[in-house]
Amino acid sequence: MLEVVNLRKAYGPLLAVDDVSFSLSPGDVFGFIGPNGAGKTTTIRMLTTLLEPTGGTARINGADIWKDPMGVRRQIGYMPDFFGLYDDIKVWEYLDFFAAIYKIPTRDRNAVIDNVLELTDLTTKRESFVQTLSRGMQQRLCLAKCLVHDPALLLLDEPASGLDPRARAEFKELVVELGRMGKIVIVSSHILPELAAFCNKVGIIERGKMLAYGAVNDIVKQVRAGRHIDVRLLGEGDGAVDVISKMPHVIKVSTVGPSALEIEFSGDDQQQAALLATMLAKGIRILDFHERKFDLEDVFLQITTGAVN
Ligand SMILES: Nc1ncnc2c1ncn2[C@@H]1O[C@H](COP(=O)(O)OP(=O)(O)OP(=O)(O)O)[C@@H](O)[C@H]1O
Numbered sequence: 001m002l003e004v005v006n007l008r009k010a011y012g013p014l015l016a017v018d019d020v021s022f023s024l025s026p027g028d029v030f031g032f033i034g035p036n037g038a039g040k041t042t043t044i045r046m047l048t049t050l051l052e053p054t055g056g057t058a059r060i061n062g063a064d065i066w067k068d069p070m071g072v073r074r075q076i077g078y079m080p081d082f083f084g085l086y087d088d089i090k091v092w093e094y095l096d097f098f099a100a101i102y103k104i105p106t107r108d109r110n111a112v113i114d115n116v117l118e119l120t121d122l123t124t125k126r127e128s129f130v131q132t133l134s135r136g137m138q139q140r141l142c143l144a145k146c147l148v149h150d151p152a153l154l155l156l157d158e159p160a161s162g163l164d165p166r167a168r169a170e171f172k173e174l175v176v177e178l179g180r181m182g183k184i185v186i187v188s189s190h191i192l193p194e195l196a197a198f199c200n201k202v203g204i205i206e207r208g209k210m211l212a213y214g215a216v217n218d219i220v221k222q223v224r225a226g227r228h229i230d231v232r233l234l235g236e237g238d239g240a241v242d243v244i245s246k247m248p249h250v251i252k253v254s255t256v257g258p259s260a261l262e263i264e265f266s267g268d269d270q271q272q273a274a275l276l277a278t279m280l281a282k283g284i285r286i287l288d289f290h291e292r293k294f295d296l297e298d299v300f301l302q303i304t305t306g307a308v309n
């Protein structure tokens with residue numbers, strides 16, 4: 001389990017990370033989302049023990065970043081936003097090198113390497129030189145390197161940047177698989193919709209502050225009190241606004257154009273069907289009636305203010 005408690009990092013007067021707390025359990029895939037300069041990399045680097053916090057702490061399975069940094073390092077795999085690979089070294093040699101650093105016994109190393117190559121779909125590249133791999137493959141190799149010591153927590157800082165859509169999709173699948181294996185995965189990104197589909201929890205950070213945290217659906221509910229229903233009427237629909245405003249569970253009705261309305265509605269599916277039936281029964285002539293699908297990008301923009309440090 002990962003516990004992050006009031007983590008804080010100040011650079012002079014600038015609070016890059018301002019009292020961030022959250023906790024994650026095995027199998028959690030956490031999307032860490034925020035605009036440029038929000039504090040994602042700073043937070044992640046403190047969790048890796050590479051950067052000393054100004055305050056607060058974090059514990060991974062009981063190992064504290066202050067008291068037991070080596071214990072923390074043994075349990076994490078970190079994929080930085082910019083990483084370098086070594087040239088003139090073969091894929092398996094690269095992984096063997098890191099397996100040695102993590103003190104995996106020589107007799108076990110081949111099996112470990114086979115295992116991570118298979119997981120990252122690089123088995124056929126075993127004998128290739130690292131510099132001949134495509135960007136997407138290098139990304140997967142970097143992840144493979146993070147997995148040789150079977151860490152409990154993976155910290156992936158914008159792992160999908162620079163990947164084509166197919167490579168992104170494959171990377172997502174890999175992250176989901178890691179979650180299924182019972183690891184805790186933290187993935188950072190600028191883009192909420194990109195992570196929302198496969199993360200069971202997300203945190204939205206801006207100017208060092210965690211503005212929203214939890215399951216995507218819960219965050220959406222916090223931001224949007226009710227449903228939005230778009231209605232297009234036949235003709236001008238005079239008086240329709242007054243009539244609809246009085247119907248059950250209607251929070252607000254606004255006209256969007258001469259014959260278009262937007263209804264803010266707090267009811268459930270049954271009550272929404274009843275609303276449509278009542279409107280028709282009242283003689284309102286409806287051309288179109290549909291619930292607006294929420295747009296995660298809108299939710300993100302509503303939560304964040306666009307301010308940067
Ligand atoms: N070594 C440093 N010295 C001073 N300020 C720093 C340092 N590192 C980061 N910062 C500042 O801390 C804030 C958070 O930076 P951080 O790199 O954590 O953001 P980020 O969310 O990872 O952004 P990006 O999406 O651009 O990667 C920024 O305002 C940045 O300028």
Ligand SMILES: [Mg+2]
Nearest residue numbers: 040041042081
């Ligand atoms: Mg960053």
